[in-house]
Amino acid sequence: MALSNVHVELGDRSYAIHIGSEAWGLLEDSLREWNSAGKIMMVTDSRVNSLYGHRIEDLAQATKSPAAIVVVPEGEGSKSFGHLEDLCRRMAGAGLDRSSLIVAVGGGVVGDLAGLAASIYLRGVSVVQVPTTLLSMVDSSTGGKTGINLPEGKNQVGTFHQPLAVYADTDVLRTLELRDWYSGMAEIVKIALTLDPELFAYLEKGNDLGPEGGADRQYIVEAACRRKAEVISIDEKEAGPRLVLNFGHTLAHALESSMGLGEVRHGEAVAVGMRAALSLSKQICGLGEVPYRRAMAVVEKILVPDVRYDLGLEQFLIRDKKRVGERVRCVLLEDIGRCKVITLDDPGILVRALSR
Amino acid sequence: MMQNDDKQNIILTGFMATGKTSVGRTLASQLGYDFVDTDQLIETRIGMSIAEFFQKKGETAFREMEAALARELAGRRGLVISTGGRFMLDGDNAAILGKTGRVFCLVATPEEILKRAESDSHVRPLLQVPNPLEHIVELLQQRKKGYGQFPQLVTSERSPENVAQGLAGIIAGGPDVRLPITAFTDRYEFIVGGGFLPFLPQLAGIEGPMAIITDSTVGPLYAHSCGPADVVITIEPGRQNKTLSTAQSIYEQLVDADFDRSGTIIALGGTVISEFAGFIAATYMRGVDCVQCPTSLLAMVDTSIGGKTGVDLPQGKNLIGAFKQPKTVIADVATLQSLPPRAFASGMAEVIKHSLIADSDLLGKIESGNWVQRSGEIQQKAPELQALVAQAIQVKINIVQEDPYDQGRRMVLNFGHTFANAIENLSHHRISHGEAVAMGMVAATNLSVRLGYCSEDLQERIEAVLRSADLPTRIPADLAPDQLFPAMRSDKKKKAGKLRYVLLKNIGDVFAADEVPEEAVLSTLSALKS
Numbered sequence: 001m002a003l004s005n006v007h008v009e010l011g012d013r014s015y016a017i018h019i020g021s022e023a024w025g026l027l028e029d030s031l032r033e034w035n036s037a038g039k040i041m042m043v044t045d046s047r048v049n050s051l052y053g054h055r056i057e058d059l060a061q062a063t064k065s066p067a068a069i070v071v072v073p074e075g076e077g078s079k080s081f082g083h084l085e086d087l088c089r090r091m092a093g094a095g096l097d098r099s100s101l102i103v104a105v106g107g108g109v110v111g112d113l114a115g116l117a118a119s120i121y122l123r124g125v126s127v128v129q130v131p132t133t134l135l136s137m138v139d140s141s142t143g144g145k146t147g148i149n150l151p152e153g154k155n156q157v158g159t160f161h162q163p164l165a166v167y168a169d170t171d172v173l174r175t176l177e178l179r180d181w182y183s184g185m186a187e188i189v190k191i192a193l194t195l196d197p198e199l200f201a202y203l204e205k206g207n208d209l210g211p212e213g214g215a216d217r218q219y220i221v222e223a224a225c226r227r228k229a230e231v232i233s234i235d236e237k238e239a240g241p242r243l244v245l246n247f248g249h250t251l252a253h254a255l256e257s258s259m260g261l262g263e264v265r266h267g268e269a270v271a272v273g274m275r276a277a278l279s280l281s282k283q284i285c286g287l288g289e290v291p292y293r294r295a296m297a298v299v300e301k302i303l304v305p306d307v308r309y310d311l312g313l314e315q316f317l318i319r320d321k322k323r324v325g326e327r328v329r330c331v332l333l334e335d336i337g338r339c340k341v342i343t344l345d346d347p348g349i350l351v352r353a354l355s356r
Numbered sequence: 357m358m359q360n361d362d363k364q365n366i367i368l369t370g371f372m373a374t375g376k377t378s379v380g381r382t383l384a385s386q387l388g389y390d391f392v393d394t395d396q397l398i399e400t401r402i403g404m405s406i407a408e409f410f411q412k413k414g415e416t417a418f419r420e421m422e423a424a425l426a427r428e429l430a431g432r433r434g435l436v437i438s439t440g441g442r443f444m445l446d447g448d449n450a451a452i453l454g455k456t457g458r459v460f461c462l463v464a465t466p467e468e469i470l471k472r473a474e475s476d477s478h479v480r481p482l483l484q485v486p487n488p489l490e491h492i493v494e495l496l497q498q499r500k501k502g503y504g505q506f507p508q509l510v511t512s513e514r515s516p517e518n519v520a521q522g523l524a525g526i527i528a529g530g531p532d533v534r535l536p537i538t539a540f541t542d543r544y545e546f547i548v549g550g551g552f553l554p555f556l557p558q559l560a561g562i563e564g565p566m567a568i569i570t571d572s573t574v575g576p577l578y579a580h581s582c583g584p585a586d587v588v589i590t591i592e593p594g595r596q597n598k599t600l601s602t603a604q605s606i607y608e609q610l611v612d613a614d615f616d617r618s619g620t621i622i623a624l625g626g627t628v629i630s631e632f633a634g635f636i637a638a639t640y641m642r643g644v645d646c647v648q649c650p651t652s653l654l655a656m657v658d659t660s661i662g663g664k665t666g667v668d669l670p671q672g673k674n675l676i677g678a679f680k681q682p683k684t685v686i687a688d689v690a691t692l693q694s695l696p697p698r699a700f701a702s703g704m705a706e707v708i709k710h711s712l713i714a715d716s717d718l719l720g721k722i723e724s725g726n727w728v729q730r731s732g733e734i735q736q737k738a739p740e741l742q743a744l745v746a747q748a749i750q751v752k753i754n755i756v757q758e759d760p761y762d763q764g765r766r767m768v769l770n771f772g773h774t775f776a777n778a779i780e781n782l783s784h785h786r787i788s789h790g791e792a793v794a795m796g797m798v799a800a801t802n803l804s805v806r807l808g809y810c811s812e813d814l815q816e817r818i819e820a821v822l823r824s825a826d827l828p829t830r831i832p833a834d835l836a837p838d839q840l841f842p843a844m845r846s847d848k849k850k851k852a853g854k855l856r857y858v859l860l861k862n863i864g865d866v867f868a869a870d871e872v873p874e875e876a877v878l879s880t881l882s883a884l885k886s
């Protein structure tokens with residue numbers, strides 16, 4: 001089947017997201033044709049390297065002078081200052097110059113880390129994002145957000161640095177762990193709920209949104225990327241409209257911080273956050289009973305069956321202690337495909353909505 | 357800023373015990389103005405203390421008296437007016453008195469306010485509470501916006517005389533020069549003035565939290581002048597601290613201070629701080645606003661414009677960085693008083709470079725003036741210095757505007773730098789950047805003469821103007837050509853392995869050349885050995 005191409009319109013920094021089976025083939029072709037004088041460096045993580053090391057090696061060999069390959073440890077821990085500094089030093093050590101290219105092959109961790117390194121090395125070199133997880137395909141690889149964590153919080157250091165192109169090969173999703181699959185589906189559901197009633201109807205029809213449920217991967221990734229691309233092109237730096245992509249995220253971030261990095265998948269936290277946001281939307285944003293039930297039914301489908309969400313309220317409140325009395329912006333739903341940014345005087349209302 | 361009218365009033369506002377009365381009295385005697393303290397004047401007129409009046413007639417009656425006094429004082433000029441704590445928080449009072457002159461808000465830390473209030477003889481009803489410090493913090497928070505509309509002067513740990521002197525300096529300062537900059541889609545202003553640091557929040561339109569990043573040389577001199585900052589982060593001076601690990605510690609201090617995306621980072625210092633704090637602003641939480649506040653001549657005319665930021669790696673200078681256009685640049689030439697003569701000369705090298713690449717009128721001004729920093733001299737010709745700095749800045753602005761991402765035209769700003777970077781590095785920074793640029797410009801000119809692009813007279817003219825600014829024109833003998841040339845080759849500005857030189861045909865007429873014979877360069881290096 002032919003690849004889908006989603007165009008991200010950002011003037012002279014516009015780029016394409018190539019989606020489908022064998023997108024890596026297209027990537028290999030374009031690396032072969034990369035005729036800048038600058039060297040290429042590929043960045044991946046230990047898990048992707050153990051599964052696809054040979055493919056990455058092929059990609060590295062396709063370039064004019066063989067690309068260097070840097071492998072960082074799997075997991076959120078690699079989004080650290082130490083790994084950023086190490087990566088930058090390796091870029092300098094390998095003699096990368098301003099015409100060089102970084103190819104980030106992996107999930108959100110690799111994309112965020114390599115994207116940040118690319119954006120600050122010699123005040124910015126090009127990066128190509130090659131997402132290997134469902135979550136990174138529909139979320140972090142597009143939009144240019146980069147970042148690392150500090151002990152004090154997620155993505156405290158980062159930049160906006162748009163990639164040169166994105167290659168999302170849906171074949172590699174076969175090796176995704178179950179929890180990672182559902183984590184990605186949560187972001188797809190988020191986009192369906194907030195921006196795409198048609199995609200929502202498709203997800204609603206499927207009885208099983210699991211990896212073996214038969215959903216058309218290329219279609220759902222393409223639809224989600226298309227909506228995200230539209231939002232990014234009108235609001236690259238999250239000044240306004242891009243905020244809708246934070247549906248379910250107010251609580252999700254608190255949950256991720258309070259449970260400790262890596263304990264809960266981002267999408268899992270977003271799924272929980274969406275339940276709270278839907279509940280609150282019904283209470284204060286005029287979301288009708290019928291769309292509420294439909295939305296909840298789809299969110300329920302993407303909760304991983306075997307993982308128990310044993311979430312005490314206090315876990316949310318730990319993080320929010322600092323914010324008592326502060327107002328928090330939150331995206332709520334008016335109807336499926338239509339949302340609104342609301343400022344909450346009392347963030348606790350979200351937590352209470354969850355416990356209903 | 358308002359025009360400097362001789363007889364305009366000076367109005368001091370601020371919380372209790374911030375020094376309004378003592379500073380006002382001192383300032384009035386310095387300026388030869390009359391002094392009015394609104395609280396004391398009202399007490400004299402009503403024949404009782406304000407506390408007593410509050411009890412008998414109520415607050416409303418007191419506020420009415422204040423309003424009447426505001427109207428009365430608005431009819432007079434040549435006054436220093438110390439106002440009651442809430443006098444200027446009234447919109448009508450502020451409007452009517454604000455028209456008659458300049459308003460300054462004195463600020464101090466809550467601890468200092470409590471200490472002063474407890475040690476003076478006034479009865480302060482506001483403090484007759486179980487926890488006065490907490491009460492002060494709360495009241496300051498309530499009035500933050502009200503006081504925030506005026507330029508703020510920090511009085512903590514300063515004597516009234518010292519604060520008054522600072523104020524007198526501000527009042528005597530000339531009008532600001534505002535140079536608009538458009539770089540890509542960003543528009544901002546480069547504002548050049550004298551003694552206007554306390555206006556920083558107003559000039560830059562800062563509303564949210566403010567974090568000052570500075571070094572331990574500049575910070576103690578000027579950080580308190582920049583209005584009340586939520587956090588002041590001080591690093592050790594010098595390039596060796598421009599590392600990622602220093603960056604990490606700054607990020608952590610910002611997080612600890614609850615500094616968020618609504619905040620503004622103030623880069624207060626020389627070139628190292630300018631590039632470093634700019635980098636922090638570009639990367640903290642994916643970017644926060646940054647106000648560049650250069651305090652060295654080099655930073656003013658060079659690094660604070662163009663949005664280049666940088667951090668060093670062990671492998672080289674500025675290998676890490678980002679493009680970050682500031683929200684505003686505030687260059688206060690009064691800060692140049694504290695610049696050591698050698699650092700001043702180093703900045704003059706860039707001023708001269710700007711004149712050579714683009715502005716013969718500027719070159720004329722430099723040639724006809726005496727631009728050497730000796731004790732007190734620069735201070736006395738502040739308006740001329742301000743004009744000179746503004747003109748040099750305009751050259752860089754024009755070039756950067758044409759080429760915001762450093763892809764072509766900006767290359768001319770590297771005039772002299774292919775040589776200079778190698779000289780600076782090989783001397784292990786014993787030779788300052790500006791001194792190396794001076795030598796490098798002579799070398800680039802000598803090379804241009806050698807290749808037939810310009811006359812020897814031009815080289816002589818350039819050497820003369822450099823000497824007049826106390827800058828060197830010969831390369832020290834220990835930096836031999838056979839060492840310098842390889843050092844030049846490792847420069848990061850080389851294009852596809854070739855060394856690139858910026859050469860000169862005439863004043864204002866420079867161009868980049870990739871094909872320069874090695875022998876000519878070596879001959880130039882030999883010819884300029886001292």
